Amino acid sequence: MAFGHTSNVKAENDNRFHLEGLVVAKQLSLVPLASPFRIERLDGPVQDCNRLLDLGVTPGEEVVVTHTAPLGDPLVIRIRGASLALRKREAGWIWVV
């Protein structure tokens, strides 16, 4: 759960990290608003992740976090032309690059 955060600051403006396979995945709950990311994988409870897949949250898709609710949770994401409200906890299962 808690791996993968250490080097995401370093990745900024560093060309090597934009190569396939070298980019460090981040959790969707931690990415800045309004910037597009690509989904790398889902990592969470099987049933919930299967429902997310079925809703169109699939690896390879572009996703944007468009809003944060005033209390900080849930987030509103944009995917496949739809807006979905996701709790931070759920967004944390979505790893993006």
Next chain:
Amino acid sequence: MSCHPPDTEAPGPSTIDLKDQNVCLVGMPNAGKTTLMNALTGGNFKTANYPGVTVSLLRGRTKPEFGASRNLIDLPGVHSVVAPSPEEELAVQVIEGKHAKVKPDAFVLVVDATQLERHLKFAGMVARQKKPTVVALTMMDLLPRTRLVVDPARLAETLGVPVIPVDPRTGKGMEDLIGELDLVTRGTSVPYKSNALAELPREPVAAFMQVRNLLRQSGSVMHSNEADSVTAKIDSIVLHRYLGFPVFFLVLVSLFAAIFWAAAPFMDLVSSGFAMVGNLVTSISPDSVFVRFLAEGVIGGVSAVAVFFPQIMILFFLMTLLEDSGYLARGATLVDRPLSFLGLHGRSFVPMLSGFACAIPAVFAARSIPARRERLLTIWILPLMSCSARLPVYSLLLAALLPAAALTAGLSLAAIYISSLLVGALVAGLAARVFLKYRTPSLLAMELPAYRVPRMWPILKMTWARGSSYLQRAAVPIMIVSAVLWLVSNFGTTPERFIASTPKDQSFAAQVGHKMEPALHPMGVDWRVGVGLISAFAAREVFVSSMAIVFHIENTDDDEQIKKSLLEQMQTAKFPGTDQLIFTPSSITGLIVFFFFSLQCFSTVAVVRKEMNSWRLAGFQLLFYTGLGYALAVITVQSLRAFGIA
């Protein structure tokens, strides 16, 4: 082909009788199914319930100008077939032909043109059934707001199903849709080369990939992931960090204002109308017991339900309006954090809000909560929301408690309302952790639909369909309970014989009241109040009128007059044979506490039983809240007295 005489026409596909065929409208939520339903039926639809399921479907018949009259069934929208909600489960059962009662002959697949990928992926499941299917492409009018391009004719070729662009809001494309449906049902349409939609993989990732390929082939441009410009603008305010909650509270306050103030004149109209009918019936033969039973027991009972009808219609109307405009999902997003902490769901705010009008429509409104656990918990706390049937009771009791302080009474009433919400939150939080072993919330993943200007006519039709369904379901139990309560409070036995129309203090209800005296004394009241409390199980506001009866208030035409003379009676009422006053500050406070918690509404119990399909749950809820109310009332009265407040 040789020509043949018309009367010996060979049985072929063209002889299929389209009349009475079941045509199911299927699609994802917010695709515009209900608006389409409205356009195809001319607003002539109603909600239909099926035994064993709590989900109600909309049923109607196609308008006469669309040829053979067919049954139209609007199935609940399906987001996903994984971990489905009860509504989704029912829709999937019907689509797959596994439902015992609803057998579809053909499908109208409603597809949102602005979200083709997700909607076509769902469409694959429907196309797989190999039933006659036509795609109705909605939201075409939203395309100019976005950068998307869709070509329906090429899309049809690529997918292998007819695609008809429709605008159910203006009625455009309806003839084409029905015409195409006739062709595919009769099997006389020109077959497509492709069968791509029916051959979509079941596995979601592969299916989405395939859908994208098909869309590319059909020349559709789907590169944009931006919300349409109008939706983006409204969301930037509605979901704004500082403006979001003020807007939300404004919406809530307007809702409350409409439910309580705008409904008031209509409620007065209904209650005086029923009073008139009651008097008319009584005047036929004032001495006949049966006529009195009819006037007081039956008509009075109907009146007790009907008086809330204007309020509930306004509630349904505004809720449908908010739902259709797209705001409801945003409101649910705003409050999801505190509610999910309590074990509820963002959407629970709708039933909770409805609960301030009446628990019964609130229980129905809980259906929109996908997970059973969150729905159960929402329904569990609904009886605590201060429903409007409590209002006459509180206003009587507060007037008795604070006779010369209208302002304090008003503030106390406001405090009661707010406390009911806070106590509801507390009970939910505790029940989630104690009974439901709540650790983590179930998946939210709630779609926020694009904003649309709601259309009045379909909303009014929908309001009527929901409202009349409510009346049908609530009226019968309330009528029965009210009739039975009238009988037990007007009939009784004396040692010699069974007497009809006995004096109030010898009726069955009074006997029960007397038997209950040991339990009532700790609450600081006598058997007469006990009779009021029992009769309030028909509907809480009946407490006022039955108190008027047991305290011998005549002149029952004018509500204000009743209240005034009842208040005078209450100020002097003493325990029989003593000088001890019944209605003291402590006993009145105790009664308020009792009404705050107690589930004194058999109709709610009946509806919860049906909704959760469990007598045990409904019974437990009744005992829990009524027991809690009694215990807390006793504690309140006794501790107030211990502190020297009589």
